[in-house]
Amino acid sequence: MRSKVTEQGVFIPKHMLQEIEEVDIRKEQDVILVVPVVSTDPVMELGTDPITDEAQDASENHDQYLYGQA
Numbered sequence: 001m002r003s004k005v006t007e008q009g010v011f012i013p014k015h016m017l018q019e020i021e022e023v024d025i026r027k028e029q030d031v032i033l034v035v036p037v038v039s040t041d042p043v044m045e046l047g048t049d050p051i052t053d054e055a056q057d058a059s060e061n062h063d064q065y066l067y068g069q070a
Helices: 062-067
Strands: 023-028 031-036
Antiparallel strands (some): 023 031
């Protein structure tokens, strides 16, 4: 698709953005990127997909496992 650059800039049709609510627009060298902004906070996703391990008490005694201390 080609689009004319006007005084206001360039129009991007909504159907090309699907259900995206916010985008980040940046220029890298000679390329203009329109990148969707992830609306979820990665901190809120912590613990949603935990790994399994033999250490059953890792959440209570994490210092021991991380630093070798009691």
